Amino acid sequence: MKILLTCGGTAGHINPAVALARMFQERMEDSQVLFVGAKGGMEERLVPKEGFPLETVTISSFWRSLSPSSLRHNLRTLRNLSVSKKEAARILDGFQPDLVVGTGGYASYPVVHEAARRGIPTAVHESNAVPGLTTQRLAKVADRVMVGYEDSRQHYHHPDRVVVTGTPVRGEFFRLTRQQARDALGIRDDRPLVLSYWGSLGAEVMNGYMTDFIRRAVREGAPFHHIHGAGRNYGAMQKALAGVSLPPEIQLREYIYDMPTVMVAADLVLCRGGASTLSELTAIGKPAVIVPSPNVTNHHQEKNANVLARQGGAVVLLEPVCSGDTLYQTTQDLLAAPQRRQAMAQAMEKMGIPDAAEKIYETLLSLGNGKERAPSAGA
Template sequence: MKILFTCGGTAGHINPAIALARLFQFRHQGCQVLFAGADNGMERTLVPHEGYELRTVHVNTIHRAWKWKDIKHNVMTVVTLPQARRQARAILDEFRPDLVVGTGGYASYPVVKEAARRGIPTAVHESNAVPGLTTKMLSKVVDRVMVGFEDSRQHYPHPERVVVTGTPVRRDFFNDTRREARQKLGLADGKPMVLSYWGSLGADVMNRYMADFIAEEVGEGCPIHHLHGAGRNYAWLTGELGRRGVALTKGGDVEVREYIYDMPLVMAAADLVICRAGASTISEITAIAKPCILVPSPNVTNNHQEKNARVLEQHGAAVVLLEPEIDGKRLYGTAKELLADRDRLTAMSKSLTELSVTDASEEIYQTLIALLK
């Protein structure tokens, strides 16, 4: 068995493909896997780091703005398409896969489309609630479209090809109960815990808000445990809190880290998560049913983070706040209101459970095996 995974652009596209590759190789001895991605994407680092071979195609993004620089960029994207098609054909000629799976990113388009043209079984997985441009175009030619939520089905021209599989989440997110996680973190008292983070790199505007948030909670005597991941703004944020006279002590109720390496453990211990609304984050929160306040990034293609967040909001599973309409004090006030309303937190968890797919990796695996048969 030979499987070609094509993905790239963000870790949210790459990690599900890697999880699926491992599952296929675990269950099928001798299964050969090859990855295809863009020659300028983060897959060039992530995929080889996981021990997989990567072949690349030269493909650019599409800018949706109409400024001259964006028009020029899009013209160059169109000009390079024939090169991408040739490279896709060469990859398929050499590897001769039995199945081609795209999990997002512009590099998926030429590879999956050429595979479909040849009659090779094809599928795409879309982590976002509303399909991106690549998935929307490929949905017209592939055998199966796999999506994270039932609400997503309406966005595709061939709903009969759509299968609700969920999005794969790392198994270690299910290792600990809330009680077990709190014990491991040394949280012996009854204070609720809040986890906040803005992605692996952080977000400048939101970390400025968090300076106010933390100052407010410290001023009130730290009524909650709070762990915040500041990303690249760590030095600025800790310095700003120091300038305000906010002392963060080791082992205190408020902790600021540059990066949260034990995210599965910390999220399991949390009573409330405050974060962005990227596809991977939404999948993790939904999988373990954590009540959340979502502040979608306004700086992403096609505003897909807000669309992700609104799906949860419509089901009563999340509170959605927009970055331009809030500040740190409002964010803190909203968190306090939620933590004081145990019935609402319970209802949010129940709604998240109803939205989740119990074992997304297994659902996707079975969908792909059916295509091979």
Template sequence: MRILFTCGGTAGHVNPALALAGYFQSKHPGCEILFVGAERGLEKDLIPKAGYPFRTVHISSFHRSVKPSELKHNLISVCNLIRAPREANAILKEFQPDYVVGTGGYASFPLVKAAARHGIPTAVHESNMVPGLTTKMLEPYADRVMVGFEACRQHYQHPEKVVVTGTPVRGDFFALSHLEAREKLGLTGERKLIVSFWGSLGAGEMNRQMVDFLAIEASREPFYHIHGAGKSGYPRMQELLRQRGVDLKQHPALQLKEYIYDMSVVMRAADLVICRSGASTISELTALGVPAIMVPSPNVTNNHQEKNARVLEEHGGARVVLEKDSSGQVLFQEAAAILHDEQKRLSMARSMGELGILDATERIYQTILAIDQ
């Protein structure tokens, strides 16, 4: 069996494909895997590190701007759009895949479209609540469109193609129970744990808000709190906290980290998460059943993050605060309102967990194999 995965742009597109590749190989020893992405995408680093062969096509996005530099970029994108189908056809002819699976990003478009035209079974996985441009363009060609939640189906022109599979979550997120994760982190007593982190998009502003949040906590220490600031945000937050007279060494319940390397343990131990609303984060929160306060990034295409977060809020698992309305004080008040009301927190946790699909990888695997049956 030969499976070609095509993805790129963000880790949220690449990681589900990597999880699927490993699953196929566990089910079919000797299964051949090939990844195809863009030559400048994040995938060019992530996939080879995972040990899989990787090929590229020349494909790039279009920018909505009339600046000379952007017009030049768009001209290159037009040339790539003409060039990519030839490259895709050459890769398909050489690799001869039995299935082609796209998991998001514009690099998926030429491979899935070419495979469909060659009669190769194709599937697309969309991890966002609302389909992105690439998924919309591929919907007429793909045999199956796999989505995270039933509420996603309404956004497609061909709902009969849509299969609700969920989004794969790494197995290590379930290695420990909530209590075991707390014990591993050395958390004692009844004090609740807040975990907070922001992606690279707009993290500077949100980290400034978390300085205010931590300063409020330092005066009371009502919760345990672990915040991942990111490489660039970490030294700046340390400096701002010093300016506020906050020495975290005197507050062991409050931890500021450059990066949360043991995220699976930390998320499992969390009683509340404060974060953006990217697709990967949402799949983890729903799988674990952890309530959240979400501040969607305003800097993403098609406002995907707010649309993602609103589905969770409507179901009762999350509270959404727009960045323009957010501050350290607002976020602290929202967190305190949830964590000081155990009935409310447990209700949110149940609602979040109801959206989780724990066997997403198996569902996707079975959906792909069933295409040509």
């Protein structure tokens, strides 16, 4: 079987596609996989690094603004749509896929749309709780729409085509128990562990709050273990904390390379509301304090976080009204309430789909074999 996977823009779109590509290669020895991304996107670096071939299309986003610069950008985007349509047709002609799957990002649109027009089996996977513009448009023509949460079904015009699969999570998150993970981190006492990070690159405002958070934790004698990933603001945080003697219980790291181990060991996670992060939290049942990024299109992170909060799995704080003291006090309140945290963990686990990759694989395999085509998919 020839599988074309199209994605891009963020690691949250690329990683699920890579997980699916590996599953197809493991299960079907004769499978061939091709990735299609956006020219200039991070997929040009990440996908070849994973060992998969990549082709690109010329595509860009639409900006939701009427400023002169936004209007000029959107005019370029309209021109790019015409170019990308021809590029998508050329790629499909050359690869002749049996199945086309989009996992998010603007590059998905021309490829999936053209494949659907040709009658090639198509599917899209949406990690966010509420679909973005690309998924909204492709949901009208794709044979299957795979989503992360049952709550997401209501946002689609063709609920019969929607399958709740969850979002794939790396197997490393399931290899250790909490105690094994704590042992691996060298935690020898009973104090809880707090994990905090604000995305792979960090976030300047939130890291400023965490500087105050860490100072207070040191003043109060490190009442809990704490591992914080600062990302690109690591140097600035080191400088801001230069006069503070951090005890061994408080670790300031640039990146958390052993994230599965740290997250499994954690008793509470402070984080953003990205779809991949929330999928990891729900898969292993971790209570969280989520501060959604205010700089995300269509407030996706806030909508993602609210889905978890409504089910009782997370506390949501908005960045504009947040502070180091607010985060610290919220953390202390939750750590002092083990029964509440246990209820939050159970709510998270109830929403999680640990075998998401398997569910997606089965859905796509049936679709690729022609068993579950939507009769009006090309409409």
